[in-house]
Amino acid sequence: MSGDNSHAAKHWLVTRFTSLALIPLCLWLFYSLAGVAGGDQPLVQLWLKAPAHAGVLGLFLLVGFHHSASGVQEVIEDYISSENVKKLALAANRLLHLAAFGAALAAVLSLALKG
Amino acid sequence: MADTQKRPLSPHLQIYRLPLPALLSITHRMTGMALSVGLFVLAAWLYAAAFSPKCFAKFHELFNTGLGRFALFGWMLAFFYHFCAGIRHLVWDTGTGLSKSAYRISNWIVIFSALLLTAGAWLYARGGLQ
Ligand code: HEM
Numbered sequence: 001m002s003g004d005n006s007h008a009a010k011h012w013l014v015t016r017f018t019s020l021a022l023i024p025l026c027l028w029l030f031y032s033l034a035g036v037a038g039g040d041q042p043l044v045q046l047w048l049k050a051p052a053h054a055g056v057l058g059l060f061l062l063v064g065f066h067h068s069a070s071g072v073q074e075v076i077e078d079y080i081s082s083e084n085v086k087k088l089a090l091a092a093n094r095l096l097h098l099a100a101f102g103a104a105l106a107a108v109l110s111l112a113l114k115g
Numbered sequence: 116m117a118d119t120q121k122r123p124l125s126p127h128l129q130i131y132r133l134p135l136p137a138l139l140s141i142t143h144r145m146t147g148m149a150l151s152v153g154l155f156v157l158a159a160w161l162y163a164a165a166f167s168p169k170c171f172a173k174f175h176e177l178f179n180t181g182l183g184r185f186a187l188f189g190w191m192l193a194f195f196y197h198f199c200a201g202i203r204h205l206v207w208d209t210g211t212g213l214s215k216s217a218y219r220i221s222n223w224i225v226i227f228s229a230l231l232l233t234a235g236a237w238l239y240a241r242g243g244l245q
Contacts (some may be wrong), residue, residue, distance in 0.1 A: 016208060019201050026198065030191075034240040037178070037187075041171050044164045061158075068151040075144065096155075104158035107165035114165075 011070060018067035025060040032057075045111050054112035061104050069097035135222050143200040146193040153190045191236055196229040 036047045048054045072093050080086040133141075163170035177183045203221055206212050212221055 016205065019205060023198070023202065026194065030194070030236060034236070037240075040175065041164055041168060044161075064154055068147075068154050071147050072151055075148065100155050100158040103162045107158075107161040110165040111161075 011074070014070055015067065015074075018063050018070070021063045022060075022067055025056070025063060028056060029060050045114065048108060048111040051112065054108050057108055058105060061101060061108070065097050065101040065104075069094060072097075136218060139200060139222060139225065143197060143204070146197040146200075149190065149193040150197055153193070188233075188237060191240075192229070192233045195232040195236070196225075199225045199229045199232070 032047065032053065036043050048057065073090060076086060076089045076093060080089055160171075160174050163174055178187060203212070203225055212218070
């Protein structure tokens with residue numbers, strides 16, 4: 001709506017790239033979670049002890065939160081017409097995604113490195 | 116009297132059916148939003164696993180209730196739908212499959228593969244296919 005085409009084009013490209021990357025990452029996550037989701041905390045810790053698991057999960061979180069933030073942003077831009085409310089919603093969207101990503105990443109690091 | 120009957124009718128919302136492609140498009144959007152919520156739940160679950168054993172136990176308990184299982188199943192269905200429809204989106208972006216006849220086929224491919232993948236993954240997760 002702002003007429004800023006370079007922003008829209010970049011947004012479009014980011015969505016395509018994150019979508020492509022998420023295809024293998026999500027399949028891996030589902031496969032892994034099927035093994036640990038029903039388990040107790042030590043099992044989750046054991047899973048993330050392997051550096052490869054923690055690394056790929058970190059990558060999934062990075063790409064997944066990016067795709068999610070950019071997707072929700074598109075929905076906000078489509079449905080909220082008031083400029084002020086839109087600005088607030090976009091800021092809240094970004095902040096929430098950033099905070100949750102940070103918390104999740106800290107958790108993965110902590111589980112991977114804990115004794 | 117005859118004239119009133121010829122007037123155009125506004126869509127009767129309880130009778131009017133959204134065309135299938137429009138229905139599938141809005142479903143892609145809704146499943147995307149549902150997955151975003153799921154991503155936050157995953158983040159909270161990881162956070163609990165690392166920093167709050169009490170909270171983790173609560174998650175564990177919740178996921179084992181009927182409602183918890185229903186939610187997990189719903190996320191799985193939402194994921195596989197979004198996944199299949201998303202792949203179709205990426206195919207469209209290459210300029211492939213944009214004709215009306217291709218749409219008609221790919222609509223059903225998306226629906227059936229999403230259902231099939233969900234059923235398979237659910238059985239696998241419950242130990243049925245291991
Ligand atoms: C962590 C998992 C995922 C989350 C949270 C998520 C979330 C979302 C959201 C909120 C949107 C915006 C919906 C819209 O604008 O209509 C979206 C769009 C999209 N998603 Fe995902 N998604 C995930 C996984 C995937 C995967 C695995 C693919 C694989 C192909 C994918 C492909 C797409 C595409 C192509 C779009 C853009 C649709 C469009 O341009 O209308 N997503 N996603």
